[in-house]
Amino acid sequence: MAEVRDVVAAASELTDAEFLAVVRAVAAGRPGLGALLAAVDVGSAVPTEDPVTAEIVPDTTPRLPEPDYTAGGVPTFDRVRDRIEERVGTAIGSEELAHESPSGRSVDEQWEARKKAGKAKLDEIRRSLGKQ
Incomplete structure (x- = not known):
């Protein structure tokens, strides 16, 4: 197997286009x-000019606001409502999942057992006082 430094030395002698083809x-x-492949494909346009002398041109294309946001970057009412509905749905779903889990069922069973014991104790106290 080739040494890493040998591969790096050979790769550094390639042009940008050749190196991208190898990658x-x-x-x-x-x-x-x-x-890595996706990153290479995103930057597939290889500049043919010397990067030191290439002119940097600022991107002046007008930016469209993201969907559900105003041009000033403020979320629209629909966006806010959707986020709230998502969070409510997530909260309800996580609560349902928690009750369906073994630990959630055991907590529910403990709660029911305490409730039953409390009612039994209250009935016992009422009987001892002569009330039924």
Whole structure:
């Protein structure tokens, strides 16, 4: 197997376009390198000019506001309502899941047992006082 420094030395002699081609070939078919392949594909436009002398042009395209936000960046009423509904749904769902879990059932069973014991004790006290 080749030494890492030898591979790095050989890769540093490649042009940008050649290096990107090598990265694509190495990452293809390797699920663990999917993010690397996606990053290479995003930056697939390789500049042909020398980066030191290339002119930097600011992006002046007008930015559209994100959906559900105003141009000033404030969320719309619909967005706020949707977020509240999401949170309420999550809270209700997590409560239902908690009651269906073994520990949630045991808490419910303990609560019912205490409630039953309390009612029995109250009935006993009433009987001892002569009230029924």
